Amino acid sequence: MVKATSTRPAHLLRRSPLHIAAMVGAAACMAGTAQAAVPPVYVHMNGANMFLENVVAVRPGQPVVFVDEDTGAHTIIGFNPATGATSKRFEGAVQGTPGPGHPVHTYSITFKHPGLKFYYCSVHAELTQEPGGRYVAKKRPTVHGFGDPMAGLIIVTTDPHLLADDPKTSSEKILPGYFGG
Ligand SMILES: [Cu+2]
Missing domain, CATH: 1.20.5 (Single alpha-helices involved in coiled-coils or other helix-helix interfaces)
Structure with a gap:
């Protein structure tokens, strides 16, 4: 035995x-x-203080790359709209760039599982609780821009219809005409 x-x-x-x-x-x-x-999906920022492709869909494991074409810096912080808690893993920061021909800073993240990944820039937006209890990102009152809060959503999915809806600009790392700030 x-x-x-x-x-x-x-x-x-x-x-x-x-x-x-x-x-x-x-x-x-x-x-x-x-x-x-699977190439990355790109999300761009410039001086408008918003994310250009503020809703994108990616496959599990497919990188999302945030590209700062602004002269200013931004953060990219995941949050849970049910609790308002911010993520310790989805927590990026990107420096600005003087413009075309200079280094452009990026932040890359991937997600293993399907789901909804909400994020915001804590420099230009803030989390506020709605009357129903959910948390949403709103433009900081002191921030200039087009009025939309600097926030977005990543849909992690294998659904080909959602994946096909990504904006054309999300397939290009640098948008030559998008520098500003
Ligand atoms: Cu910002």
């Missing part, structure tokens, strides 16, 4: 590193293929 139980784990231990190595190799290969096949 003792012999039998000690033999089996030893047998498994001998085999498992190889087995794990094979699995990791296969997973890395698949991940590499997936990354190559």
Whole structure:
């Protein structure tokens, strides 16, 4: 009895590193293929203090890249509209750029699972509680812009119809005519 139980784990231990190595190799290969096949979805900012593509859809694992074409800095902070709690993982910040020909700063994030990912820029918007209890991002009163709050939504989905609705600009990293601030 003792012999039998000690033999089996030893047998498994001998085999498992190889087995794990094979699995990791296969997973890395698949991940590499997936990354190559799915380009990022881009969300742009300029001096209007809003996110140009403020609703985009991405697949699980597909990167969302925020591109700051503004002279000013912005943050990109995920929040839960039910509680108003901000995310510790979805928490980005991007520096501004003097304009075309200069480095443009980006923040990239991916999500593993389908869902709705709300975010806002804490410099130019603030979370306020609606009478119904939900939290929404509103333009800070002191901030200039077009009136829309600097906030947005990422829909993480495998639905091809939602994915096909992304704005054309979200497929380009730099929008040449969009610098400003
Ligand atoms: Cu901002």
